[in-house]
Amino acid sequence: MNSRLLRLSGSIVLDLLRALGIALGIVVFTFFVIRMIPGDVVDVRGIEGSLTYSQQSAMRAELGLDKPWLTQFADWSLMILSGDLGQSARFARPIWELLSAVLPSTMLLGATALGIGIVLGVSIPVLAMLYPRSLWRGVVEVITIWSITVPTFSIGIMSLIVFAVWLDWIPAIGNFFVPALILGIDTAGSLAKALYEDMRENESAEFVRAARAKGLSRTRIILRHILPNALTVSIALIGLMLAGVFTGAITMEVVFGLPGLGTLTLQAIQGRDYAVVQAVIIWLGFAVIFANFVTDILRKLVNPRLRTT
């Protein structure tokens, strides 16, 4: 076990390279798949009625869309490598500007949801351990089943109907707290369940018996021994949660009419704004790599066996 974990930590470099490879694969995949969707940005503009046929040809030539896909890919790669995300064909603005306008709100939504998810996902199973014959045990089950079975967009729409339309407690467009809560509960479920089961398993560990032999109280044993040991395993889920929260945020933004990455991505796909979609995918790829990196560091913080050099 020990040497396996050590090797795991030793291969962070390898993990990082692998993640970069995957990100690259996703970028290439998206580049070609989005071009398979019928119509490009110029067609969309044409349908909207603002361009003549010769204007369309001129625009395609200007955007390079008349070249073979491989040439387009080479051009685009060179541009990305030089640090330039390019221009949005639809909005005629640098993509960097578009992204920096929407990213803060998406990241705030994601971070809030993640915060709620971690707080609920850790505190509920801990309460269920501390008060074994209380309702908390049931709460673990309910939140787990909830997060597996209830899709966030459907509960989002329902809560709009209930809280915005019927009760008029929140505005129908632009509410921040409800989507954050929905996403938070959604990600809390898997963490709560995994952590609870890990804690139950650790409860019968020999070091817990040894802690009881020291005369320690049950509360102290749970908080100082059982919880940290269970976290060493469950913490891997936080990386997954991070990725889940950001993809979930995209849906929630659309449902709740929040400006953000989600809304931008939707518009870009509908408008065949290739460069924007590609930039978003690259950003998500880096977000996931970053999430994995953070998880690795968290695991090392909790587990001294991973820190040894």
Added chain:
Amino acid sequence: MTIPLLSVENLHVTISTRAGEVRAVSGVSFGIARGRTLGLVGESGSGKSMTAMSLIGLAPAGANITVAGRASFDGIDFLAQGEAGLRQLRGRRIGVVFQDPAAALDPLMSIGDQLREALPRGLDGPARAVRVQRLLGEVGLDAVADAEHRFPHELSGGQQQRVVIATALAGDPELIIADEPTTALDMTVQRQILDLLDRLRRTRDLAMLLITHDLGVVARQADDVVVLRHGRMVEAGPTAEVLRRPRTDYSRALIESRPLLSDSVALLPPASPLLEVKALSVSYPGPRLFSPRIMAVRGIDLSVTKGEALGILGESGSGKSTLAKTLVGLLRHEAGRFSFGAAPLDPWRMGRAERARIQYIFQDSYGALNPRMTVAQAVGEPMAIAGLPAGERRKRVAALLEEVGLDEEHRNRLPRELSGGQRQRINIARALAVSPELLICDEIVSALDVTIQAQVLELLRQLQKRRGLSLIFISHDLAVVAGLCQRVVVMKDGEAVETGATRDVFRAPAHAYTRSLIEAALALEHGLPDIAMAMPA
């Protein structure tokens, strides 16, 4: 006669299970005074741990137990205490030393923190720091640089056990319950830990309840002994008397089935080797991407002739299991030449026919069996793979079961319905199913009780004679090797430090390491009766 600190009278422990009530302990009585050690001896399932742990409320989690009888500690009635009352006693007045120190220490907590949380309440920071240093010194860890800030995985097994002992002492207890404190340790370390416990008993005037399966430990350590079997007291009295003049057959069997270092096996006439290995090296990848590979086996030569048992002796981490796994192609060797029956062999690329000639038996008899396969299925599987028809298979399985000392009634049992000894017999039968010429036995009797161990060893001897089977027998136990193996290879840090006839190596060890192993083993045997302490002439 001094008044006992701990006195137990007519203790009964009943475990309620879904299948009904199980009497784990029935009518056990004993007493321990300050400064004395009582040995609680028995084989697995005898109720020895249950006796001690049920008193202080540390019976295995999930077991629904009822305790009856009388048990008092310094005038306090154990049985009248609830969990809160017992918690006041645990740590402060009664300390516990556990069997497996690697499991008993929280892997995420530094040694200092684990000690600090066991200290009495109400001490201020500086006082606690002083206490921690004093405890570390008391268990001989003051020489370990910065022991306080280390984590359990940064210590050796012996050092870990010293930490566990220090945590048991932290609350200044009057009674120490030591549950198999040396079983998980290497033999050279066992003696040091036993010496430490004995010294602490004297300096702190502790009463000590020593739970063990090892009569050698009792003989060395305990003033009085209680022998348990199936939860009942078989025998009790002063250690020397019980060991010298056991009154019951069971105690006698316990004493007599213990393998002794003075056992020896006659050498076989010289013959050409069945398996010959030259300059074998095996390495593992290092912990990090670019760290050098770890050499687990370095340039080992060995050979075994037909019908011979070759012992591979070493402590944990010596590379003996790596060596064994390489021989059956479970690990890939880095360098080395093999020949089997005069033909060259590459264990990593063996075909089915070659694999059938060398079979492997694992230490963990339970883990090695599929929990959902019956005995007949497990033993029959290798034959099925070889394409034997069902009717023939049935007959062969019956014959094999008989050969390993089991009968038809075991056929349809599942692994969990068998005892440890029976499971290991099944593993042997399964290995024999393809009629191998060489059996590689990796610590196959280490987890078994002494009386069962003796039976399995006897079975191996018979198989050797009857089938002309060769054995490579990996063990950390010198006495077991002495009684089974004609020749022995002593391994340390991946190298063979000594090779030769077992009798010669044990009588006149050439290497200092072999000598230290033998001294440790002798020290643990010391005190047992009927042992000619001098090695055979």
